[in-house]
Amino acid sequence: MTVSKLQFGPRIRARNMADDALFEFLHMEIVAHVYKEQATREDIDKERVTCVSTLEAMGFRVGQGLIERFTKDCPTFKDDLDVMKFLCKDFWNTVFKKQIDNLRTNHQGTYVLQDNKFALLTQFSSGKQYLEEAPKYLAFSCGLIRGALSNLGLESVVTAEVSLMPSCKFQVVIQKL
């Protein structure tokens, strides 16, 4: 039997919710997998550093790929600030379904991007009890930013900081070549 003419049912309304969830679930799986895999290795000391850099590197490549498709038909950016604004608006909205809430700069190559409700931290309770778990859920996104910027010609160092869940700050320092 062929069930033809598939048409959308009323359940389509739930789609957007699930749409956002796909990335979140997949990200959770990646973090869990990378940490689990590492836990079976011998050198426990290097464990944390290796996991963070593995996740950062994955984020970097995804960021590179995404920005390439994203800016395919786009005009060039007029300066670094223009690039950062694009990252905070369109790019962030695509990946995390919201914009960065606040962008600050010292006009010397340092930018602080604040997201008051960061998608990858919203699964956690907002108290302090999971605060030490936060860094492993930020590494991928630091890489994502660094990869996106790299493909736009800006080499950078990206770090993240959480003081109160689910809010977080990404600091981007552009490396002048």
Added chain:
Amino acid sequence: MTVSKLQFGPRIRARNMADDALFEFLHMEIVAHVYKEQATREDIDKERVTCVSTLEAMGFRVGQGLIERFTKDCPTFKDDLDVMKFLCKDFWNTVFKKQIDNLRTNHQGTYVLQDNKFALLTQFSSGKQYLEEAPKYLAFSCGLIRGALSNLGLESVVTAEVSLMPSCKFQVVIQKL
């Protein structure tokens, strides 16, 4: 300086394209990571089997999570076929941005879902040269289907088959309990 009132630029048009790409890139990273990690282990014989089951298990958990959010406010399904139709339409569209092209069943618990342009295979050339690479890009999705069905009360065995890229068939055999 605070850059306030972030508004969408004209680049928003490129968003949908990048939207789809996020999952594809992330999936590529996961596959590459799981296979690379495994290649450093000793037992080469078990390599392929382990990688496939690792990816399948990740897909299973993501499928479970997604379907839970997805069907939160939905009426219950009237039978197995109803569940399968939902999977082929709404669920597939959310994850892979298109519907299953053809659904067949023998009315005895076996379903064949055919996707003529499967999103996770479109990066490959459509010739035969990459055909043997295909299975590793299908394991996650087999798990995704199995996880979704499992959360809807149907235990199943899901396998996939590619004869001509980027088309592929998923066979679902419902396990009667």
